[in-house]
Amino acid sequence: MYDYVIVGGGSAGCVLAARLSEDPDVKVCLIEAGLTDASPNIHVPAGAAKLFRTRHDWDYDSHHEPFCADRRIYLPRGRVLGGTSSINGMIYTRGHRQDYDSWEQPGWSYDELHPYFLRAEDNERGASAHHGAGGPLAVSDNRSRNPMSDAFIAAAIEAGYSANDDFNGPEQDGFAYYQVTQRDGMRCSSAVAYLRPAVERPNLTVETGVQVVRVVMEGARATGIVGWRGDDTVTIRAEREVVLTAGAYNSPQLLMLSGIGPADLLTALGIPVVVDQPLVGQNLQDHPQFWLVYGHNQPVSLLVAGEERYQRQFAEHHSGPLSSNGPEAGGFVRSRPGLPAPDLQFVSLPVMYVDGGLGAPSQHALSFGAYVLQPRSRGSVTLASDDPTAKPRITHNYYADEADLRTAVDGVRVALDIARQRALTPYTERPVSVPASDSEADIRDFLRRNTQSSYHAAGSCAMGMVTDAELRVLGTEGLRVADASVMPRLISGNTNAPTIAIAEKAADLVRGLAPLSPDLSAVTSH
Structure with missing residues (x-):
């Protein structure tokens, strides 16, 4: 039994695990389907090219893209501690102010999210009105x-x-x-930045090699997860909340496997409907x-x-x-x-x-x-099967x-x-x-x-559609989503830094803390 169970040890999940476990009075469990980030190809930056379609990659493809010569397009996603921040191109950009303001979600304007970017950041150029110093995430010149x-x-x-x-x-x-998420010339993933300093805390448990197959729902309340480690079934209970940080493809997939999604699709696949939520998996965007x-x-x-x-x-x-x-x-x-x-x-x-x-x-x-940068096209993530090991059906509609x-x-x-x-x-x-x-x-x-993917999938569990502005899944209790899937509109830049900022803010929402003041001009170590 844990207070918080976090599903997905990627860019957002490592942030949540580190921040929530700062409170010694709560017990936190982080669950990752992949393994630890021990491979040298993860940490030596140029080695990233060797990680595609390995055991560290979910190895997804889109369905046939109707406006791109009916091609299937490769969609890599990190299946390892650090998630896609362990296999990406390490570019540190935040997007444009108007991106966040256009979300029109209380608490998520650019001015309100900016302090969380600063809290996360340890920029080698030092603190300023636009950059933080002393945070977990190293940002360096190339x-x-x-x-x-x-x-x-x-x-x-x-x-x-x-x-x-x-x-x-x-x-x-x-x-x-571009500035990059590196420290001393080595990759600084969210696992390196956040999880590594926190992993020895007695109140934090990290489970690797466990693929979560559904959220346990008792009525409309999330009370834990069921996962598979090899042939063994693993059940982990959450006293307070389950937080999905599995990314723009896997978070909606998990909601649907748990009975939260379009009722007609779930019924056709034999999945009991807990919440008829037709917008789960819709609004998918990519650059x-x-x-x-x-x-x-x-x-x-x-x-x-x-x-x-x-x-x-x-x-x-x-x-x-x-x-x-x-x-x-x-x-x-x-x-x-x-x-x-x-x-x-x-x-x-x-x-x-x-x-x-x-x-x-x-x-x-x-x-x-x-x-x-600001695509109007929208795609979807749906289930192809009720088998949790079946890859989701992804169509970006580029x-x-x-x-x-x-x-x-x-x-x-x-x-x-x-x-x-x-x-x-x-x-x-x-x-x-x-x-x-x-x-x-x-x-x-x-x-x-x-045309290829830029690997910037977002929007499939969007605020105002699938979650509220505090990232709580509509129609449920004790269940949140806190990753790039909650963006109502894709930001104008690389998505790793914004996903980490979303998770920083999500940690305060889960803990019930007052938001950081948008008047802050620079933040040092938190």
């Missing part, structure tokens, strides 16, 4: 500094865009290196992303990372190619005048990126492209709304313009994956056949 990343930034400035040394500062627009790839003869891509000199550099200084987060540089662009905020985010990767990250690089290359495709076309044109700049001449010798021409038809065809 230590790789690949010459192709330098050239990409220079080419964007040659193309007329501004420089911006802080995408989380006063303005989002412009190009630069559709395209990549342009150019081959060249300069021996500077991440293919050289395994060379002895670079292994020695990393061992001695934790810098160089092995410290690369992958998408080292990029920027934010408004595709047309008059927009209130950027609608495209660019990323540049100093290696050949093919087949959604699943293909092996065959030559030195530069890859760069953009996300559509480009279902014509406006998203229009923005992506604009993004390709910006990318092609950057590619033509003098600074990139040494690295754009051979087009490997680019549109057949710059015509509208060819760009649209390229996008439909080459």
